Amino acid sequence: MNLVGNTDLAFSEEQAMLMDVAREFCRDKSPIAAVRDQLETDTGFDAALWQEMAGLGWSGIALPESVGGSGLGVGALVPVVEAMGRAMLGTPLINTALAAQLILRSGSSGQVERLLPPLVEGGIATLALLDNGDWGADGLALRLGEDAVLTGSKRFVGDAGVADIVVASASRGGDAVLVVLEAEQLAGRLRPNTLIDQTRRAADIDFTGVQVEAANIIAGDRVAAALRDVRLCGALLVAAEATGSAAACLDTIVEYLKTRKQFGKLIGSYQALKHPTVDILTGMEDARSFVYHAATLLGEDNLDRDAEVACRMAKAQASAILSYAGDRAVQFHGGMGFTYECDAQLYIRRAQWTQQAFGDAQHHRKRLAALLLD
C-alpha cells in the first residue's frame, strides 16, 4: 500500500512562458472594473478580448499541430486558466478547450480535421453533459434515435448562447455517443440560467426533435473513455481557475486587513482575522500543489489512475478553499462586505459556482476513497 503515491511535479519552459504572458495579459486587460462591466451583459465577456486571446494561440494550446494548435496538452493550459481565475476573467476558453478535447479524444480523423481548426481560430464550442444537477450520473439520458433525431434536454450548458457548436453526451441503443450540434440547429431552444456567478453564462437546452447530421455523430469505444477523461480535465481546469481566484480573494482580504482600522487598531493585527487568513494562504498553496501535480501527469493518452487521483484531489481542495476564502472575505469586510459594491461578492459567487462544477469536493473524495482504500 502506498497511499500518498505519485508525487511528481514538473514545470516546463512552455508553462513558465505561458504563465508570464497570461499573467501580464490578464493584469492589463482584465482589471476588476472591466470584470464588473461584463456582469450584466448578454455574453459575459468582451468579444474583442476573446479574439485577442485566440490570436495569442490560447484556444489551441492543448490541440495538436495538425489542426493548428501548439500540441502542448491540457497541462499547458493550466497556468493560463489560473491567471484568468486570478483576474476573474470570464471567457469561453475552458468550455471551448474541453469540447475540443472531447472531439479530439473520440472523433474520427475526418471529424477532428473538420471541427477543430475553426476553434483554434477563435470559434467557440461548449459541452453539454448534465441531464440534471447530478454530476455523479452518467449524463446519457438524452436519446439519439435510429433516425438520428434527439429526444431530451441538457442543463447548465456553459456559454451555450455564444457557442458555434455544442457537443452533447447522449445514448444510442444503450451506447454512449457524442453529438455535435451547430448554433443554427438550436435557435429558440435555449433557456438561459441566472447564475450565482455573474461572470459566467449558461443555459438549459431542449434537444427534442433536433436532427443530427451523420457526420456529426461520434460513436465507438473511445466515447466513454473520452467523457471520463474530459470530466477529469474539466475538474482540473476549474480547480486551476479557482486556485487563481482564491489567491486574488486572499489579496483582497489582506489589503483590507492592512488598511482598515477599528478601535484604533488595524484589524489585521487581530489574531482572530490573521489566523484564518493564513489558513486561506496554506489551503490555496495546497490547491496549487495539487493542480500543478495533476498538470504534470496529464498526457495525450487516457488518464491513468495517478492522474485521476491528482485531478480529483485538485478539485476537492480548490473548491473547498475558494469557498472558505470567499466566505471569510465577506465576513472580514464587515458591513462593507455585505454590499454589492465590495469585491468580496465576486469571489463568494465564483466560489459557489465552482463548488458544484464538475463535481463538488464530496463527489471527488468519495471516488478517491474507492481509488485509494479499496
Next chain:
Amino acid sequence: MSATEAELAEFRSDVSAWMADNKPADPGFLLPQTFMEVGDERQLEFLREWQHKVWSAGYLGMAWPKEYGGGGVEPVFQNIADQEMRRHDVPICFNVIGLGWAGPLINDIGTEQEKSKYLKGILSAEDIWCQGFSEPEHGSDLGNAQTRAVRDGDEYVLNGQKIWTTMGNFAKYMILLARTNPEAQRKYDGLSFFLSPMDVPGVETRPIRKITGEYGFTETFFTDARIPADCLMGEEGQGWSIAMQTLQYERGAEAGAAGGLAMVRVTVEDMVEGLEGVERDGAPVLEDPLVRDQLVQAIMDEKALVLSVRRTGIAHLTSDYPGALPLSNKLRASELTRRMRQLAINLQGGEGALYVGDDTARQGGFWQRAYFNSFSATIGGGTSQIQANIVAEHVLGLPK
C-alpha cells in the same frame, strides 16, 4: 572527486544489507519515536547501544572529518544511509542535539580543541547533549531569555532556570543561551552561547512528567554554577546569531548535520494499516463512508505537504508569496500529525479508550501515546499560533 553512480548504488546495497542484518529485535517495550521521548534508562541504553553500533559500522557522521570520528566522505553517502535507515524502519539515532545542532556548530565555528574534545563523543553516543534555550517565562520568545552568565575571572557564574531540556537528566553537555549583558539596547545583543557541562555543582535537573505519564524533558536549575570561561562560543553578545545558525543544520548532511534518523516517520498509511480488524456497524471500519471521507482528507493533507516541498524549488510556482511554503511547513506538518493521530484513536471504537499498559490495547497503545506526544511539535519550537503569526506578518505583511 565525486562518487560515481555505480559507487553510490553499491554503497546503498551495502547499507541496506547491514540494516537488514543488524536491525534490533523488538525489545518488548515501546521505543521512543523521537529523541524527545527518552523517558527511562532502559530506553536510553537501548538507543545508546544502537547509535554506537551505527557509528561503528561507519553510517553516522559520514561527512564529518575523519580525525574527529567522522567518515570524511561526501554528504550524499550519509543521505543514502539515512534513506536506508528509514526504509528499514530501524530505531532513531537519539543524540539529536549533538548530531544536528551542537556538532555541526562546533565543526563550523569551533576551535581545534573543541572539535577534539566533543565531536567523537557525540557520534559514539558516549556524550549526550541537551539544549538550554527555552525558559519558563519565555516559551516562544527565545530572545528574551533571562538566565544570567556573569564573568568572574576565568569562569562564568550561571543563575536561572531552563525548561523543556530534552534528556537533561542524561546529558553531559548543554548548548546554553544565557544573558551576559542585561543592559544591551537590543535584547538579542545581551545573549551569549555556551557549550556548558552539566556535571558541575549548582546544576540540577528535575524530570518533567508528560501527559503520557512518561518522562523525556527536565527543568534545569542553575544556582551559582561555575563553568570554565572557555565554554563561551564566539564572543559575548553573539548568542542570538549563533543560536539562529544552529537552526540551519536542520537541512541535513549537506548543511553539516551528522545524519541518522531523528524521528520515526508515521504516515497515514501506518494509520490505515493499524485499523486492520477494527469493525464498525459489524463491518470493516474501512467500509464506513464517513470514515473513508476522513481518511481521504488525511491522505490529501499528507500528499499536499510532500508536494509543497517539491514545489519549493520551482521559482514560477513560489514567487507570489515568497516564504509561504518554508515558513508554514512546521505549522502544517505538526498540526497534520496531531490531527491524524487523534483520528487514528477515534477510529478504534471501544479500543480507543485503552492506553499503554493494557495488554489488549491496539499496537500497545502506540497511537494514544503518539497523539499525546504530537503536542511537543505543535507547542515546541514556537507554538502553532506563533507560527501562524509569523506567516501572517512575514509572508502576508499583516501588522503586528
